[in-house]
Amino acid sequence: MKTIVKLFIVCIMLLLSGCDYEQLLFREIYFQVVSNHSQRPQIVVQVISQKGTGESFILSNEIGIGFMPLRIGKYCYKAYDINGQALQLDSEQPSCFSVRKNQLDVQDMIGVVFTDVIEGDPISIGFAHIVALKAKVSIGETESKHPSVIVRVISQPDNRESFVLSSGAGTGKGIGMVPFRPGNYCFDVYDRNAQALKLDSEHPSCFTIHKNETIEVKTVIQYM
Numbered sequence: 227m228k229t230i231v232k233l234f235i236v237c238i239m240l241l242l243s244g245c246d247y248e249q250l251l252f253r254e255i256y257f258q259v260v261s262n263h264s265q266r267p268q269i270v271v272q273v274i275s276q277k278g279t280g281e282s283f284i285l286s287n288e289i290g291i292g293f294m295p296l297r298i299g300k301y302c303y304k305a306y307d308i309n310g311q312a313l314q315l316d317s318e319q320p321s322c323f324s325v326r327k328n329q330l331d332v333q334d335m336i337g338v339v340f341t342d343v344i345e346g347d348p349i350s351i352g353f354a355h356i357v358a359l360k361a362k363v364s365i366g367e368t369e370s371k372h373p374s375v376i377v378r379v380i381s382q383p384d385n386r387e388s389f390v391l392s393s394g395a396g397t398g399k400g401i402g403m404v405p406f407r408p409g410n411y412c413f414d415v416y417d418r419n420a421q422a423l424k425l426d427s428e429h430p431s432c433f434t435i436h437k438n439e440t441i442e443v444k445t446v447i448q449y450m
Contacts, residue, residue: 251327252376252420254391256335257284257292259305265290268308270351270405271338276300276322282388283405285353295376295389298327305340310348313340351405352435354443358394358415361426361448372447374402375415375423382410382432392445408437415445424448 259269269286273294284292285308302322305313315321316339323336356377359369374394380387392415393402412432415423425431429446 251298252295252389252416253298253325253327253334254418255294255296255325257286257294257303257338258335259286259290259292259338259340261340266340269313269338269340270306270308270310272304272306273301274303276302280387282390283351284390285403285405293391295391296325297389298325300324303336303338305338306349306351307343310351312344312346312348314342314344315340350408350437352408352437353440354404354406354433354435355440356390356392356402356404356443356445358392359444359446361429361446363449369444369446372445373418375417375445375447376420377413377415377445379406379411379413381407382412406435408435410434413443413445415447 257271259266259271265286267286267288267290269290269292271284271286271292271294272281273283273296274281275297277299282294282296284294286292300322301324304321305315307313319337319339325334358372358375360372362369372394375392377390377392378387379390388406390404391402410432411434414431415425417423424447426446426448429444431445433441433443435441
């Protein structure tokens with residue numbers, strides 16, 4: 227009975243803080259981009275929440291793989307070349323999927339298969355290399371690499387959220403380079419278990435990105 231009461235109190239506190247337990251659940255989804263039976267690098271994959279609450283982008287790495295943390299929910303995806311030109315998806319492959327909290331797979335893989343380029347105006351995108359750093363603790367020190375983190379990015383002023391995986395200590399090549407629509411963004415960070423982390427107040431937690439530009443975004447994490 228005491229356990230039930232404690233759980234009830236925790237749920238009430240979470241609701242009062244503006245979030246719920248379900249919202250803290252993530253799964254890391256791997257996307258494999260393929261065309262003509264070959265894995266394709268530098269392909270932009272756009273993942274859209276069916277709730278309409280946000281969109282996330284990834285850029286496939288040198289072996290055609292992209293990594294994205296996602297909330298539990300339902301999503302659909304589209305694909306573009308690195309210049310934002312739309313790609314025709316294989317009609318025999320589903321372009322929607324669900325992320326479930328009870329899946330037992332260590333890694334969930336989604337296949338993105340495209341066949342051709344679609345004529346028309348490209349979408350506008352820029353790129354941000356998002357890196358996780360550990361804040362310096364004394365004068366004279368420099369920031370050091372922090373293990374990769376989940377970064378929640380909120381567009382301003384419409385508050386559409388996206389989730390990306392930063393680069394960091396021990397991560398492979400291609401992690402952390404993320405496409406974004408041009409605009410203004412702010413972010414907070416979580417560890418790979420979705421536990422919130424504290425950002426260092428001396429470093430900005432917002433950034434602006436323009437069409438066709440590539441910037442570096444530092445997520446500097448504070449530890450007492």
